[in-house]
Amino acid sequence: MIESNLAGGSEGDHKRILEQHAAYLLANSRFDVDMLEGIWSASPEATFFNLNGHTYVGKNQWRRLWKFYVDKLETGEWVPYDMGGVVSGDVAVVWCHRKTTVRWIGSGPGPENLRLDDDYVSRSTMVFRREDDDWRVVHVHFSEASDASRPGGV
Template sequence: MSDAKIVGGSDADIKKLLQLHEDYLVANGKFDWPAIEPIWSKEPHATFFNLNGHTYNGAEHWSRLWAFYIKNVKGSYWTPYDIGGEIRGDMAVIWCHRNSQRNWVGTTAQPPRDIHYQGQEFVSRSTMVFHKEKGEWRVVHAHFSVGDSGERPGGV
């Protein structure tokens, strides 16, 4: 992540935010809720938009999605590129594109939206908004999206 283009903030804040971003990516690949819980804000107004098109209000709501996915999806590491962001005071945003693949392994449930569950590689976009809670950076909003198969940045 040394090629990340982050504007503003101290070197310590940049390092910490990029580490939290990486920690999220590792946890996400395994649907490891104990690893993500300290990254996600506990504020009740925290809101997360997921690839499935649903909105999750609060970390506890998001945790139920992961409880569903850990039983039904074999994930992988979501390799980031084009990482950018901005830090201003107690707020920061980190964005990137991500390459990934996953497989639906559930036998009693169906995907909430039929997007990229057959092991094919796909590109998604991630925007994570952080704020400081008791001096620690936490994700208060995340927006994940996916385009058409094979989409690459810079298209017209």
């Protein structure tokens, strides 16, 4: 399992949350909607901010997105690093950077709002909530990391 720096919660919580995080990265690399069932919350308030810049509300919208992408978009392994987070009661937040490559294999041009055919780093924040004695994702926010100089040299 990847090294992480989670604060709060129990070792059992950390283990399961990190298992769910790793399962999501694997499912995402395959656009495996069946695997997503055990990871994403079915709660209607679950909201997901995708790397493509769009917002998806509810697990079914995310499933529809993956069904669209499955034969059009190919990703490499999503390799997390700089993992951290907090666990408090029935809520946990996990953040990390992720390395990957995304390639358009569909017919015609790929979406304008995705970085394609290039290795890059994205940032991930995932919010987990304990539901029925397991940890489920109720919110994500993915964005591309910048490789430009930091303002003010910070």
